Amino acid sequence: MVVREKILDMVVSCFKRHGAKGLDTPAFELKEMLTEKYGEDSMLIYDLKDQGGELLSLRYDLTEVPFARYLAMNKVKKMKRYHVGKVWRRESPTIVQGRYREFCQCDFDIAGQFDPMIPDAECLKIMCEILSGLQLGDFLIKVNDRRILDGIFAVCGIPESKFHAICSSIDKLDKMSWKDVRHEMVAKKGLAPEVADRIGDYVQCHGGVSLVEQMFQDSELSQNQHALEGLRDLKLLFEYLTLFGVAEKISFDLSLARGLDYYTGVIYEAVLLQTSARAGEEPLNVGSVAAGGRYDGLVGMFDPKGHKVPCVGLSIGVERIFSIVEQRMKNVGEKIRTTETEVFVATPQKNFLQERLKLIAELWDAGIKAELMYKNNPKLLTQLRYCENMGIPLMVIIGEQELKEGVIKLRSVASREEVAIKRENLVAEIQKRLSES
């Protein structure tokens, strides 16, 4: 819970840094709305029992679909928003570690008609800031464009009816060899071997902006209008990413397909780069930790008059990030504090509850996070041990001697050093120590 909170704070503060406002959509959606959009995934949706009124379902997703619906319903033409919230799925085959029914999603989207690729570049910049900030290790963002994929498929002569099936094979290239993927496409999906080979020449390519240039030189692909538009946009995207100082994190990867139908332009997916597990460590289960893309047609599908609002967005895979960070902390044996208490108010003597209460109220009123033992006469050793166990850094101790002299003993729990401090200076001294640590 503490780890989760820190990660979410970090993600949200990045979204705010980029000028997004928080937008909360309700946990319920009309059942038919959801069923329509998610196709065969609908069986994963939690429905509410029919207790009268409309048929409702629990929010399945925070991402593009509810946001697009919100924009269409409220006739919003321009918006930069983030949403952090829970979604519910009856069972999720995509989650590797355990089958969650309730999990957290973090989304950021920019809606509106703007000059090309500026918001798209900002989305990628945001992904870089978040992944660097969370210190998850080295990462790479694969970028492709839906229109380039369409162009490649057309050039290779793949019928549109096979688009999804072939995309899902290509998507496996990060886990399977080309040989195996090719076999699947030919044997299971009925692609002619020569068509498979042609597509193989493309989808095994990945690189930087030079690969974009190379594709421009491809005599066939550059004849395809869709592919050409995609390539032009990617070129511009790389230019902006260079200005943002993140181009070296981006890889133009022709195998990136992303299943969802509603993407219309650039698509991207961030992956953590596998570092070989150190001795005694569980190998980390890495993979995609953030993804998104451009979806210019989705709002129009929800708008009664079909008015379009171009959108681009991203989703941070926080559940996966939670487990990676937790696994990592476990590996290094790091102990996580569950509270933020800064100061513990203690006494070595009996009948000092009143003084302790007066003292802790002073600390609370000064905004200092403080605890005491809910006992009339606690033992000093018990109080010391509590601080050590809970990782509380400072202890203030009041007893007869201190009361007489108008001082308080301030103890560093780690170093065991104690100093006497005048009562009137205590709050300032504690604040000074806390700001230094």
Added chain:
Amino acid sequence: MVVREKILDMVVSCFKRHGAKGLDTPAFELKEMLTEKYGEDSMLIYDLKDQGGELLSLRYDLTEVPFARYLAMNKVKKMKRYHVGKVWRRESPTIVQGRYREFCQCDFDIAGQFDPMIPDAECLKIMCEILSGLQLGDFLIKVNDRRILDGIFAVCGIPESKFHAICSSIDKLDKMSWKDVRHEMVAKKGLAPEVADRIGDYVQCHGGVSLVEQMFQDSELSQNQHALEGLRDLKLLFEYLTLFGVAEKISFDLSLARGLDYYTGVIYEAVLLQTSARAGEEPLNVGSVAAGGRYDGLVGMFDPKGHKVPCVGLSIGVERIFSIVEQRMKNVGEKIRTTETEVFVATPQKNFLQERLKLIAELWDAGIKAELMYKNNPKLLTQLRYCENMGIPLMVIIGEQELKEGVIKLRSVASREEVAIKRENLVAEIQKRLSES
């Protein structure tokens, strides 16, 4: 959404200041668990459709019931936790302004066997800190004890079967006169007039610690073991509240009943004091904004072996607080910023997108909240107006002249003052200005 976020932040930071850890419980509960505990309120619970597996319902409440169940299930004997989350009700007659189906709850609870009234006093201190911190105006916390109420009822000769009915009449004393309440008790609830009069003598009393002393002198009440225990605890509570510096906010109010059966000791409820509406202002719909009490038996009800864990807690009525604050801001015509953007990156010239992108990346990387227009060639006036409309305090302007001289113009949007600042000093200067404002 922004107002809500600020209020919740403030509440959570208070809970953390008091050493609580965040504890999240799932949005679902087993249907039978909920139905059992909420009695006739069960019809307000959202059930999930039977799609196989257990019958589930949506979380109806964050407060005592799920927390007690958590403690019992996990055999936790001691815990200080807070929970902020959403609950769902099919329709809620208790909400005055609108019938919400989804709303937010904020709870804080202390579980464990401790010396008497120390955690209870801390709960009241927390309520004071939060209500003062939110600057909602003057407030009062009514305090009573379930055992004192039981004692009064016994002394007056009210049969136990009428306990609930009479409590609910008494609860209306803050809105109705004693005469009307008495009439209800006699005419509708079948209480003998002389019994009603006796109870009236008690429940019309409220005051400070002196009223506790006065009740000790009551020859009949002080014979009642339950009442005596309650009075002793309240006396101790007032002593601790005085040490915490909040006793003047607390009123011992014998009419405070709080319906819920599971309270076993002290109960409390915070109310905002009505201030007469100023000219042209909507009168504020004030009332209870926080409440809670001690519930020592609830964990035992969930524990298979009946092991008890004493608990005391509180719940902040954030939905009501949200509407009060929003209403107030509307009254004074205060505009709420929906974003936190600190700096806008602008240019007066064409073809300066690249320079703007480079500059804004520098700001983002320094943690500064910054925006720019997603246009290749925006007009300066449009950029200025955007800052004014959105309440962005600072603008950095880059043009040919600035680029040549290696400076950036920093403009205060409010005062319209502009100064040229060396590019390498820009981040430091912005941070300085932001920390001063």
